[in-house]
Amino acid sequence: MTVTIDDRTPILVGAGQVTATQVDTAVQPPDLMATAARLAADDAGGGRHLLLAVDTLATANILCWPYVNPARLTAERLGLHPAHEIYTAIGGNSPQMLVDTLATRIAAGDARVALVTGVEAIRTVRRAVAAGHRIEWPKGHGTPEVLGDGRDGGSDHERRHGLAMPVEIYPLFENAYRAARGWTIDEHRTRLGRLCSGLAATAAAHPQGWTREPLTAEAITTPSADNRMVAFPYPKRMTANIDVDQAAAVLLTSVGGARALGIAESRWVYLHGAAEAHDQWLVSERADLARSPAIAACTRGALAMAGVEAARIDAFDLYSCFPCAVEIAARELGIADDDPRPVSVTGGLPYFGGPGNNYSLHGIATMMDWLRARPGTFGMVTALGWYLTKHAVGVYGTEPPRRGWSGADDVQAEVDRVPPARLAMEPRGAGTVETYTIVYGRDGAPERGTVLGRLDDGQRFVARLPDDPTLLAALTRSEGIGLGGRVVSADGLGRFEPR
Numbered sequence: 001m002t003v004t005i006d007d008r009t010p011i012l013v014g015a016g017q018v019t020a021t022q023v024d025t026a027v028q029p030p031d032l033m034a035t036a037a038r039l040a041a042d043d044a045g046g047g048r049h050l051l052l053a054v055d056t057l058a059t060a061n062i063l064c065w066p067y068v069n070p071a072r073l074t075a076e077r078l079g080l081h082p083a084h085e086i087y088t089a090i091g092g093n094s095p096q097m098l099v100d101t102l103a104t105r106i107a108a109g110d111a112r113v114a115l116v117t118g119v120e121a122i123r124t125v126r127r128a129v130a131a132g133h134r135i136e137w138p139k140g141h142g143t144p145e146v147l148g149d150g151r152d153g154g155s156d157h158e159r160r161h162g163l164a165m166p167v168e169i170y171p172l173f174e175n176a177y178r179a180a181r182g183w184t185i186d187e188h189r190t191r192l193g194r195l196c197s198g199l200a201a202t203a204a205a206h207p208q209g210w211t212r213e214p215l216t217a218e219a220i221t222t223p224s225a226d227n228r229m230v231a232f233p234y235p236k237r238m239t240a241n242i243d244v245d246q247a248a249a250v251l252l253t254s255v256g257g258a259r260a261l262g263i264a265e266s267r268w269v270y271l272h273g274a275a276e277a278h279d280q281w282l283v284s285e286r287a288d289l290a291r292s293p294a295i296a297a298c299t300r301g302a303l304a305m306a307g308v309e310a311a312r313i314d315a316f317d318l319y320s321c322f323p324c325a326v327e328i329a330a331r332e333l334g335i336a337d338d339d340p341r342p343v344s345v346t347g348g349l350p351y352f353g354g355p356g357n358n359y360s361l362h363g364i365a366t367m368m369d370w371l372r373a374r375p376g377t378f379g380m381v382t383a384l385g386w387y388l389t390k391h392a393v394g395v396y397g398t399e400p401p402r403r404g405w406s407g408a409d410d411v412q413a414e415v416d417r418v419p420p421a422r423l424a425m426e427p428r429g430a431g432t433v434e435t436y437t438i439v440y441g442r443d444g445a446p447e448r449g450t451v452l453g454r455l456d457d458g459q460r461f462v463a464r465l466p467d468d469p470t471l472l473a474a475l476t477r478s479e480g481i482g483l484g485g486r487v488v489s490a491d492g493l494g495r496f497e498p499r
Contacts (some may be wrong), residue, residue, distance in 0.1 A: 005400045007256030011105035012396075014251035014268040015365035019208040019353065020124075021245070029062055029119040030070055032247035034077035037115055040365075047194050048486030051078055052316075053113040053261060056102060058086035060094040060118030063205035063242075063356040064125045069140030074117060076233050084111065088149035088357070091385025092319065093276070094118070095361035096392035099252065100274045100408040101147060106254050107405045113257060118358030119247035127245065127294040151387030155282050157425065160492060161462045162439065162450045166321065167239055168281055169387045171231045171340055172452060173326040176289035177331075178233075179435070179481040189233065191337075192323050193217030196238055196350070199320065201202030204345020206366070210244050210353035223444065232438040232446075240354035241322040248361040249369070269368045271357065272378070272402075273395040275299070275409040283387050284452065284462050285420040289435050293418045294411075295382065296332040298393040301409035302380070306395040307402045310334055313395070314377040315341060315370055317363035319384045320348030330380050345370050345379070357385070364394070371398050405463045426489040427461035431496065433483045436465070447473035451480075451496045455488075461487050463494035471498070 017041025018032050041050045057071045057080065063228035067073075071085035088094040093117060102114040127134055154164065163169050178188040197217040200412045219227070220237045227235045253261065258268060275298040279284045303310060311334050318329040326343055337341070345366045348353040349359050360383035367379040378397045384390060391409070441447040449465030449472050463474065485498040 005255050006404050007254060008107050008404070009255045009400070010106040010111065010128065010252055010405050011252055011264050012271065012368055013257060013258055013267050014040035014046070014050070014250050014366045016040035016043055016249045017208045017362055017365050018247040019210060021210065027124050027245060029065065029247070030077055031123045032074035032119045032121060032245065033059065033074045033117040033249065035246040037074065037078055037117055037248035040251045041333065042203055044251055044263050046261055046263055050113065050261055052079060054080055054115045055082050056084040056086065056105070056111040056114040056190065057082040058102060058114065058116045058271065059282055060098065060358045060361065061088045061090050062119060064120055064122045065137055067139050068397060069144045069235050071144050072142045073138060073140045085142060085144040087144040087146055089150035090357060091148055091387040091390045092321070093383045093390040093392040094355050095364060096381060096383040096394050097148060097276060099250070099271065100276065100392060102252050103271050103405055104407040108416045114252045114255065115249060116252065116361065117249035118245065118361050120355035120358060121245045123245045124242045149278065149390060150277045153389055155284070158282065158284050158462060161464055161494065166387065167231050167234070168437065168439055169320040170324055171234055172204045172283065172435045173289055173328065173388060174233060174322065175481060177324050179479070180290035185233070185477065185479060187223050192233065192238065193221040193327065194453055195323055199344055200346040201370055202342065202344055203351035206347055206352055206472065208362070209351065210241060211351045212244070212328055228442065228444050229440040231440065234322065237473050238323055238350060240349035242356060244353040244355050246353050246355040246362065248358060248365050250361065250365055255438040266372065269371055269396055269398060270401050271394055271405065272397050273302040273304070275301030275411050276307070276392045276395060277412045277415045278390045279388060279415065280420045281389060284460060285334035285423050287418055287421050289452065290328070291470060292328050292332055292388050294391045294415045295329050297382070297411035297414045298391045299333050299382070301411040302395045304391040305409050306348060308378055308395065313341070314374065314379055315367070315368055315378045315379045317341050317345050317381045319360065319382050320344055321352070321354060325384065325388065328369055328388065355482045365395055369395060375485065394406060395448055421460035424456065424459040424461050426492050427455055427459065427463065427487045429487060431455045431461055431485060431487045433480055436471055436475065436480050438476055445469065445475065449475065450468050453496065455487065458475060461489050461494055463496035465496055
């Protein structure tokens with residue numbers, strides 16, 4: 001039976017990726033994005049003809065240089081003059097959010113062909129600066145439309161207690177997740193090694209992977225000179241690798257547009273479902289640090305829109321800046337530890353590469369290739385920004401969707417029904433540890449620790465641990481969650497004294 005597809009149905013038609021591992025001088029990010037865009041057009045079979053049809057050019061936020069309008073700079077390199085230029089706020093959820101937004105505009109007739117791209121060139125920027133070279137790149141002119149929630153991801157109160165960088169915050173989720181699953185520290189380490197070595201193997205087999213050699217579980221979990229401990233329980237090889245030069249691009253149009261442009265149906269990938277939401281904004285106010293209500297709501301919403309169950313998804317690309325992001329997403333989806341389906345088609349940010357806010361565009365591009373090679377299958381991409389904060393989820397497939405595209409599902413109201421933890425700004429009295437992390441110095445020694453816990457009245461507290469190397473080291477060997485003690489506050493800083 002022939003299926004009639006509405007000409008307004010949005011589709012992804014081309015994907016391109018660039019991994020520049022042999023660059024010795026700073027490569028301007030718009031050059032890498034332009035290369036990825038040309039590859040995406042070639043992938044669609046449209047080449048220059050397809051690029052000239054682009055009327056909307058969107059770029060995920062770039063960290064390595066303070067761009068104003070990188071979409072314009074990329075368009076100039078491609079010889080394009082799009083009517084609409086878009087830039088995003090900071091957030092790794094941005095690529096999926098852009099695909100959602102532009103699919104909606106295409107379905108409404110507000111865009112014909114859209115190019116989504118993004119990049120990081122932090123590796124060459126760092127090396128250029130270290131060599132004493134002055135970088136004077138143009139920032140772009142014109143005023144792009146800015147999409148995304150631009151709020152700061154944390155608070156002064158959190159930062160005062162040593163919670164500022166992702167590597168200082170994600171271990172809080174990881175340790176809470178360990179306790180929620182009832183694992184010992186040793187059992188947890190073994191499971192982390194198994195998960196991460198699987199991701200590393202996927203990245204090693206990916207033609208655009210940054211790390212092209214498989215890593216054993218032992219090599220990932222064992223601290224060494226080139227795998228120093230960063231923040232308990234993570235050594236360096238478990239953390240996102242932002243020191244990369246990578247770009248990606250995808251092209252979207254409508255079914256009618258693809259036919260008019262002569263793009264073969266074998267290149268079409270449909271967005272079947274999508275949803276976006278954010279968790280309680282501040283980590284210190286989240287009720288359960290081992291869960292993500294927003295991931296649960298987004299995946300449920302995207303699956304419902306697609307009309308499929310999680311069991312029907314054949315491959316995932318779960319956002320993977322740190323292992324806990326994969327673990328928590330899998331838990332919310334009901335994916336068992338021994339599920340044979342891929343949890344990442346790229347290999348994830350620590351191994352494939354973590355180009356800032358743009359990693360998930362690589363996930364989408366790779367998922368397109370994966371699905372095209374397996375017609376009739378479904379794939380899910382999850383994307384997140386800040387500290388498990390902002391989320392966007394997409395369900396993709398090669399078969400036409402059951403219904404027309406109406407925009408990403410707004411599931412925020414469902415997430416907002418989860419009450420936040422009440423945060424005590426000047427906590428005092430008896431308390432119990434809910435989660436913690438120990439941050440290491442570059443010499444490999446424990447340097448400082450931070451605790452999130454509950455006072456006896458149920459209020460959440462944030463506090464520093466005593467600067468006692470023996471205590472800090474002990475908490476990396478023996479479980480600290482559930483530990484009781486006393487909290488004192490002075491000058492806006494809480495301190496937790498274990499019993």
